[in-house]
Amino acid sequence: INRYPDNKHTEIKKLVSDIKNVNINQVVFGNGTDEILDLIVRVFCNPNKDKIITLPPTYGMYDVIAKTNGVENIEIPLKSDFSIDTDKILDLKTSNIKILFLCSPNNPTGNKLKRSDIYSLIASFKTGFIIIDEAYIDFSDEPSFVLELAQYSSLIVLQTLSKAYGLASLRLGMAFADSAIIGLLNKIKPPYNIGGATQEIVVKALANPHFKKESVALILAERTRLVERLSSIKEVIKIYPSDANFILVHFNNANKLFDYLIESKLITRNRSSVALCEDSIRITVGISEENDKLVDLITKFYSA
Numbered sequence: 001i002n003r004y005p006d007n008k009h010t011e012i013k014k015l016v017s018d019i020k021n022v023n024i025n026q027v028v029f030g031n032g033t034d035e036i037l038d039l040i041v042r043v044f045c046n047p048n049k050d051k052i053i054t055l056p057p058t059y060g061m062y063d064v065i066a067k068t069n070g071v072e073n074i075e076i077p078l079k080s081d082f083s084i085d086t087d088k089i090l091d092l093k094t095s096n097i098k099i100l101f102l103c104s105p106n107n108p109t110g111n112k113l114k115r116s117d118i119y120s121l122i123a124s125f126k127t128g129f130i131i132i133d134e135a136y137i138d139f140s141d142e143p144s145f146v147l148e149l150a151q152y153s154s155l156i157v158l159q160t161l162s163k164a165y166g167l168a169s170l171r172l173g174m175a176f177a178d179s180a181i182i183g184l185l186n187k188i189k190p191p192y193n194i195g196g197a198t199q200e201i202v203v204k205a206l207a208n209p210h211f212k213k214e215s216v217a218l219i220l221a222e223r224t225r226l227v228e229r230l231s232s233i234k235e236v237i238k239i240y241p242s243d244a245n246f247i248l249v250h251f252n253n254a255n256k257l258f259d260y261l262i263e264s265k266l267i268t269r270n271r272s273s274v275a276l277c278e279d280s281i282r283i284t285v286g287i288s289e290e291n292d293k294l295v296d297l298i299t300k301f302y303s304a
């Protein structure tokens with residue numbers, strides 16, 4: 001470990017391009033997808049001039065990265081059923097919009113976006129690039145847009161090892177796109193952005209054909225069990241359907257419940273102050289002991 005790591009990520013690139021069935025020059029890796037989001041905004045947007053579109057409620061980093069790069073974020077909220085307001089996006093008269101961020105399955109709502117809506121946006125949004133963030137794609141039965149890159153040269157698909165592979169601490173994010181786009185991202189990425197230890201462990205995880213499948217199967221089984229257990233609590237008003245490794249749950253008195261869980265050393269995501277997610281908490285599916293502890297704590301909270 002006294003030597004610098006491979007700055008071309010040769011081994012993981014070979015494995016990933018085989019698994020995803022893309023060319024080696026259609027992949028770039030980042031220190032988490034979060035680093036790639038930053039690279040994309042810096043490559044395509046001029047500060048204080050260009051703009052991006054996001055569809056809240058969605059992943060918070062799009063807004064953070066736009067703002068830290070001096071790029072305006074135009075928010076077009078999802079409709080109340082968490083689907084895309086395509087008409088509103090296409091009616092925008094604003095100029096200099098360079099990026100449209102779509103997150104499917106979406107964080108924190110858990111639903112996948114309608115494929116027909118995504119196609120109509122790809123067909124009509126011609127002034128910039130469409131990013132499809134597929135951080136949760138492996139928990140869904142939806143096919144990845146990576147398979148369609150050949151048809152769409154302005155599409156960038158993001159995936160990560162942080163969720164389905166359960167390797168968040170290693171920090172490995174991936175972007176798939178036309179080789180011209182990947183070439184630009186490669187030019188501005190810090191050369192040693194993926195550490196040697198990460199590359200070594202990732203090779204092992206990727207080379208094992210069962211690794212991801214087993215991890216996803218475990219999480220999906222636990223998700224089903226967690227939903228069943230929560231459904232029997234009467235203060236649970238609604239559990240939104242999920243295509244991800246988390247569930248969004250509408251509770252009676254969510255703020256107080258969230259504080260109680262924190263005091264009990266269990267961290268969830270309180271989305272109560274987010275429009276369309278009123279009184280709701282996003283819960284990541286844990287291992288079975290963690291899920292049981294959660295349900296027990298919630299039951300205890302409401303019976304107090």
Ligand SMILES: *Cc1c(COP(=O)(O)O)cnc(C)c1O
Pocket residue numbers: 031032033034035059103107133135159160161162168171172173
């Ligand atoms: C977790 C998450 C990411 C970031 O993943 P990293 O690769 O760990 O940086 C990106 N997008 C969404 C929607 C996420 O939920």
